[in-house]
Amino acid sequence: MAAWGERLAGVRGVLLDISGVLYDGGEGGGAAIAGSVEAVARLKRSRLKVRFCTNESQKSRADLVGLLQWLGFDVSEGEVTAPAPAACLILKQRGLRPHLLVHDGVRSEFDQIDTSNPNCVVIADAGEGFSYQNMNKAFQVLMELENPVLFSLGKGRYYKETSGLMLDVGPYMKALEYACGIKAEVVGKPSPEFFKSALQEMGVEAHEAIMIGDDIVGDVGGAQRCGMRALQVRTGKFSSRKAETTQMAPSR
Amino acid sequence: MAAWGERLAGVRGVLLDISGVLYDGGEGGGAAIAGSVEAVARLKRSRLKVRFCTNESQKSRADLVGLLQWLGFDVSEGEVTAPAPAACLILKQRGLRPHLLVHDGVRSEFDQIDTSNPNCVVIADAGEGFSYQNMNKAFQVLMELENPVLFSLGKGRYYKETSGLMLDVGPYMKALEYACGIKAEVVGKPSPEFFKSALQEMGVEAHEAIMIGDDIVGDVGGAQRCGMRALQVRTGKFSSRKAETTQMAPSR
Numbered sequence A, B: 001m002a003a004w005g006e007r008l009a010g011v012r013g014v015l016l017d018i019s020g021v022l023y024d025g026g027e028g029g030g031a032a033i034a035g036s037v038e039a040v041a042r043l044k045r046s047r048l049k050v051r052f053c054t055n056e057s058q059k060s061r062a063d064l065v066g067l068l069q070w071l072g073f074d075v076s077e078g079e080v081t082a083p084a085p086a087a088c089l090i091l092k093q094r095g096l097r098p099h100l101l102v103h104d105g106v107r108s109e110f111d112q113i114d115t116s117n118p119n120c121v122v123i124a125d126a127g128e129g130f131s132y133q134n135m136n137k138a139f140q141v142l143m144e145l146e147n148p149v150l151f152s153l154g155k156g157r158y159y160k161e162t163s164g165l166m167l168d169v170g171p172y173m174k175a176l177e178y179a180c181g182i183k184a185e186v187v188g189k190p191s192p193e194f195f196k197s198a199l200q201e202m203g204v205e206a207h208e209a210i211m212i213g214d215d216i217v218g219d220v221g222g223a224q225r226c227g228m229r230a231l232q233v234r235t236g237k238f239s240s241r242k243a244e245t246t247q248m249a250p251s252r
Helices: A036-045 A061-070 A083-093 A104-110 A132-144 A169-180 A192-202 A216-225 B036-045 B061-070 B083-093 B104-110 B132-144 B169-180 B192-202 B216-225
Strands: A013-016 A049-053 A098-101 A120-123 A150-153 A158-161 A164-167 A185-187 A209-213 A229-232 B013-016 B049-053 B098-101 B120-123 B150-153 B158-161 B164-167 B185-187 B209-213 B229-232
Touching (some): A049 A192, A061 A104, A083 A104, A083 A150, A098 A132, A132 A169, A132 B164, A209 A216, B013 B192, B036 B049, B083 B150, B098 B104, B120 B132, B150 B169, B192 B209
Parallel strands (some): A013 A209, A098 A120, B013 B049, B209 B229
Antiparallel strands (some): A158 A164, B158 B164
16 A cells, blocks of 8 residues: 555545545434544645535535534535536536426425426435335336436435435436336436536546545545545445445555 | 247147236226136136236235136136245245335235344335335345345336336335345246246146236246247236337247
């Protein structure tokens, strides 16, 4: 393993995952991970540019930033790259009207989007919203379309809450892909477009950036495929044995 | 296309799918498909052996046969090959104690199975039982196991009720496979073991049998891979445009 100085040579910008890196969600909003509030503060005092790159799709950016500030983090809405606003941009560009299978907490991000007479489906981490009835409705909408288009805000397998591991949107994306015989378009990590937009907003080239996350596929693998370096933290879902059954490895 | 006489030469036994071939499920139990009650009666009067081979996993065999008899069909419980009893046999043979994610209607089939301290998961078409909470529980049980074993009673994409298309167990199997990074064992069509047990119960060799179903993958493809002939009916889910996006084709 290379020494830290060597490993970080030429780095000008740091992309930070949020859930599992800064805090674990859960009852009452969740809890900051030990040392993370101070780590963010130190990064911000350094010469490095910092941006938050999350697949959080249960909360609007405003609510997420409010929670993080309440937990003690120095973060503002403009510093966060999140999938819901990225999806809205794509929907507008392509003239698509989504049927939304999303958590109520993120619905406000879609306030400016026409959802009448839907010609695509957007799913996000809907939590309890992933009822059979709601999944069947999304399925039926897709099956009625001549060219079914499914957007998935991220494709994570699961995430960690203070109470334990929780199914993320990925398994439900796979369910709809199989049911309809289609392939979803992923908006969020590990989509290269998503990482590129975060780099652009930070004003840093891929080779000058490092991604710090707890997901070996979504964070580490995705960032590396974009030419970035990546570090995997040992918090969040990392500790789960199953998180490591993959061929990807953090940058060394 | 070959003439009917030629196509049926040497056939001694007929395997009949139930849902979508004999009846469409739905409100009030569902409705017999036009002509099917008389077709079963005629088959039974013929020299052919008849067996019912279903992936029905929302109802016990007793309830299913009761419904079919009420709809006018000549069928008894001993003539039905269904996945839940087949799964019970496997669980007993391998000393497995399942966590069950199944419909209440089929739970009685598992009455003789030890479900304490589970070391595997069995999912079936649970309908509304596929809540986020229930899926997450099955996921957590699997993630706690050293060697996670998942059985899926069938892997159908969807089925047709009188009210429209409904998600079957297959999409939920795919969801858990992806979440846990595992591969499920399918009990039911198109598993070769399942077809073979039906043939054995009928006392007919594969090349002497024909499968009649509405599912191009589960019925037609599965039976053909076992050396049987297969016919696809134009009822049930057949009529849906998407049912035909496959490389399989009925026997000609």
